[in-house]
Amino acid sequence: MKLTDKILAYSSPHPFYTFEFFPPRTDQGFENLLPRIVRMSNLNPLAVSVTWGAGGNTKDTSLNLAELTQSEYRQDTILHLTCTNMEKGKVDEALRVAKECGIQNILALRGDPPRGKEEWIAIDPRFQHALDLVTYIRSHPDFSSYFCIGVAAYPEGHPDHLVDEETELSLLKEKVDAGADFIITQLFYDEDQFISWFRKVREKGITLPIIPGLMPIQTYQSFVRLTKLTGSKVPAQVMSDVDAIKHNDQLVKNYGVELAVKMIRRITTETDVSGVHFCTLNLEKSVQRVLESLRWIGYSPQIVPNKLIEEPTTENLPSGTITPVSAANVATLGLYNMPPTETEVGSGELNKADSWDDFPNGRWGDSKSPAYGVQGPWGNNDAINQVTISQWGNPQSLDDLTALFLKYLHSDIDTTPFSSDPILDESKLILPHLRKLTERGWWTVGSQPAVDGIDSSDPVVGWGPRNGYVFQKSFVEFFCTEEDVNMIEKKVAEKGDGWVHYYAANSKGDCRTNVPDDGRNAVTWGVFSGQELIQTTIIERQSFLAWKEEAFSIWLDWASFYRPDSLERKLLESVHNERFLVNIIHHDFKVEEALWTFIFDA
Numbered sequence: 001m002k003l004t005d006k007i008l009a010y011s012s013p014h015p016f017y018t019f020e021f022f023p024p025r026t027d028q029g030f031e032n033l034l035p036r037i038v039r040m041s042n043l044n045p046l047a048v049s050v051t052w053g054a055g056g057n058t059k060d061t062s063l064n065l066a067e068l069t070q071s072e073y074r075q076d077t078i079l080h081l082t083c084t085n086m087e088k089g090k091v092d093e094a095l096r097v098a099k100e101c102g103i104q105n106i107l108a109l110r111g112d113p114p115r116g117k118e119e120w121i122a123i124d125p126r127f128q129h130a131l132d133l134v135t136y137i138r139s140h141p142d143f144s145s146y147f148c149i150g151v152a153a154y155p156e157g158h159p160d161h162l163v164d165e166e167t168e169l170s171l172l173k174e175k176v177d178a179g180a181d182f183i184i185t186q187l188f189y190d191e192d193q194f195i196s197w198f199r200k201v202r203e204k205g206i207t208l209p210i211i212p213g214l215m216p217i218q219t220y221q222s223f224v225r226l227t228k229l230t231g232s233k234v235p236a237q238v239m240s241d242v243d244a245i246k247h248n249d250q251l252v253k254n255y256g257v258e259l260a261v262k263m264i265r266r267i268t269t270e271t272d273v274s275g276v277h278f279c280t281l282n283l284e285k286s287v288q289r290v291l292e293s294l295r296w297i298g299y300s301p302q303i304v305p306n307k308l309i310e311e312p313t314t315e316n317l318p319s320g321t322i323t324p325v326s327a328a329n330v331a332t333l334g335l336y337n338m339p340p341t342e343t344e345v346g347s348g349e350l351n352k353a354d355s356w357d358d359f360p361n362g363r364w365g366d367s368k369s370p371a372y373g374v375q376g377p378w379g380n381n382d383a384i385n386q387v388t389i390s391q392w393g394n395p396q397s398l399d400d401l402t403a404l405f406l407k408y409l410h411s412d413i414d415t416t417p418f419s420s421d422p423i424l425d426e427s428k429l430i431l432p433h434l435r436k437l438t439e440r441g442w443w444t445v446g447s448q449p450a451v452d453g454i455d456s457s458d459p460v461v462g463w464g465p466r467n468g469y470v471f472q473k474s475f476v477e478f479f480c481t482e483e484d485v486n487m488i489e490k491k492v493a494e495k496g497d498g499w500v501h502y503y504a505a506n507s508k509g510d511c512r513t514n515v516p517d518d519g520r521n522a523v524t525w526g527v528f529s530g531q532e533l534i535q536t537t538i539i540e541r542q543s544f545l546a547w548k549e550e551a552f553s554i555w556l557d558w559a560s561f562y563r564p565d566s567l568e569r570k571l572l573e574s575v576h577n578e579r580f581l582v583n584i585i586h587h588d589f590k591v592e593e594a595l596w597t598f599i600f601d602a
Contacts, residue, residue: 001104002104002148002181003046003047003076003078003181004148004181004182004209005148006046006047007182007209007275010046010274010275014295014296015264015268015274015275015296016045016276017045017046017276017296018045018046018047018048018078018277018278019040019043019049019277019278019280019287020048020049020050020051020278020279021033021037021049021069021280022050022051022282023062023065024282024369024370024371025546026542026543026546027542029369029370029371030061030065030370032369033065033282033370034068036282036284036370037068038073040280040284043288043291043297044297045075046076047075047078047105048069048075049078049080049107049277050062050065050066050079050080052080052082052109062079062080063094063097063098063101066079066098066103067097070101070103071101076104077103078105078106079098079103079106080107080109081094081095081106081108081109081133082110083109083110083129083133091133091136095140095142095147096142098147099143099146104146104147104148105148105149105150106147106148106150107149107151107152107184108130108134108149108150108151108180109151109152110128110129130152131171131174131178134149134151134175134180135179137179138178138179149179149181149182150180150182150184151175151176151182152183152184152185152186153183153184153185153186153210154168155185155186155188155194155197155198155212156188156190156197156231156232158186158231165197165200169200169201170204172204172206173204173205173206176208180208182208183210184213184277185211185213186230186231187213187230188214189227189233189234189235189263190233190234190235191266191267192235195266195267195271198273199271202272209275210273211273211275211276211277212273212276213276214263214276214278214279215278215280215281216256216257216260216286216287216290217242217252217256217259217260217286218256219252220249220252223242238259241255242255247458247459247462247463248464248466250464250465250466251465253286256286257286257289257290260286260290261290264276264290264294265294278290281371283371388415388417388420389561391413391415392413392417394562394568395568395571396567396571398441398571400571401443401571401575402438402439402441402443404416405438405444406435406438406439409423409431409444410435416445417554417555417557417558418445418446418554425459425460426449427447429460430447430449430596433476433599434476436600437478437599438478441480441481442478442479442480442484443478444476444477444478445477445551446475446476447476448472448474448475448523448524449474449592450472450474450586450589450590450592450594451470452589452590452592453470453471454469454470455469455470456469456526456528463526463536464526464528464534465528465531468526470525471524471525471526472523472524472589473521473523473524473585473586473587473588474592474595475539475583475584475585475586476583476584476595476599477582477583478581478582479575479579479582480579480580481578481579481580482578482580484580484582485580485582488502488504488582488584489504489512491598492584493514495601496514496598499587499588499598500514500584500586500587500595501513501514501519501521501584501585501587502514502515502583502584502585503515503539503541503544503583504580504581504582505545505548505581506552506579506580506581507552507576507577510580511545515540515541517541520538521585521587522537523538523539524536539583539585544583551581552576552581555575556572556576559572559573559576584599586598
């Protein structure tokens with residue numbers, strides 16, 4: 001059914017809501033997203049949307065997921081469709097598949113630039129803007145009357161458009177005049193700006209349904225990175241509030257729920273907005289808590305044993321109008337009382353399907369999680385641009401690359417192609433070892449120190465709620481030559497004594513490891529009051545190979561910024577073609593220097 005028809009027919013004492021999902025990066029994540037969608041469908045969204053990956057790189061999985069949500073789960077689905085890397089034949093194919101699946105709603109977008117490109121360039125001049133997609137669909141005899149078309153709007157301005165607000169409103173009006181039926185906005189956290197923008201849109205004569213895009217804050221790092229990526233402007237008070245509690249993941253999640261509730265109440269009171277769009281990041285708990293706090297869904301006084309949430313205290317909480325959600329209130333509202341599905345995975349295991357993403361702070365997370373792969377390991381999808389290229393200079397030799405990675409470790413530069421953030425305080429605990437490896441020509445791109453039961457509130461390595469202890473196995477990841485890999489394999493076999501596991505892979509698909517096929521190395525976990533053991537970072541074959549593909553693509557992305565015949569490009573392409581990505585884990589977390597003693601032992 002068309003979304004606009006559903007909006008017109010909607011009759012409820014509260015506004016409607018829609019959920020947004022993205023295709024996970026792994027097959028297991030995809031399979032496990034499906035029961036999550038079933039659970040979230042029980043919350044009765046008006047529709048769900050499925051994103052289209054940057055550059056169309058998730059075309060097949062996006063269409064597959066959209067078909068399942070529409071046909072199998074009977075959820076009216078909004079399929080995102082972008083212009084990036086799309087030509088007429090591909091656009092027609094996507095629209096025909098959508099129509100065959102019974103999908104009647106399309107969100108027409110320009111899309112992000114393909115990775116490695118600073119500017120967006122159309123491969124088909126007929127599809128350069130979302131306006132072109134809207135115009136094309138409305139002019140096509142097979143699609144014109146069938147599809148309900150949505151377009152995006154940017155209350156704070158498009159991150160790639162340096163135009164004034166009036167021009168931005170005029171561009172939106174063009175899309176509306178071309179045949180758009182509804183509007184979904186980019187996510188935002190400044191409701192004052194949204195309300196002001198909303199009124200200007202209405203003054204412009206645009207009367208279509210406007211659905212604000214909201215994303216409850218999940219973790220401090222994802223909040224900072226995603227707002228940076230989308231160009232969202234965060235009010236100073238919100239940033240101050242989140243900064244004050246950034247070392248307590250539970251309080252951050254609680255704050256995110258209450259902030260979303262506060263924003264929704266004000267927006268739906270002061271405008272004629274009749275619904276909201278949740279960017280779920282394939283996570284379920286925070287969205288459910290928001291809806292229950294608003295009393296938009298059914299709730300029960302039943303309390304489920306062994307599913308208690310830490311009772312937030314006012315200690316170290318920022319001042320302001322937002323009060324943390326209490327465990328008692330959450331239980332009363334019925335959190336965790338969603339009926340289980342027969343297809344739910346992991347029941348009875350430590351990593352249950354409904355608790356995978358409580359504290360997704362790990363670099364890998366769990367590749368079985370539906371939320372795995374929401375962004376690059378350190379949010380690096382936006383790491384390479386002309387600004388960062390200027391920091392990195394013009395590497396023309398292996399020594400130049402070694403010098404660049406050392407500059408990052410010395411904090412002389414704030415980024416590398418593999419990290420868009422300055423070096424973490426946690427990494428500084430093992431900085432001498434990382435420098436020594438890098439000086440050897442093993443360019444480190446990931447690591448963590450061994451941690452044996454440190455208080456979960458520790459400002460450097462702590463995570464999760466208070467009243468807990470966190471643990472870490474030490475690992476390090478780097479690029480090196482095949483000769484180095486051969487040496488590492490021999491050393492692990494002769495001196496590892498069962499304590500050391502490794503993965504090594506190149507861009508050609510050669511993968512070497514001493515980890516069993518079904519092996520899963522939990523390298524970060526925590527023990528908290530009233531909760532089961534929580535594992536937040538797991539390294540296993542599928543997650544390593546998924547990251548390996550992205551890691552090697554970064555070398556090519558970087559190379560694409562230099563001329564085809566340049567020394568810089570030849571160097572970076574040779575690294576892509578010849579080097580291995582290696583990950584080494586030492587399982588003795590009780591000995592801080594165990595990994596480094598093993599590696600540097602003559």
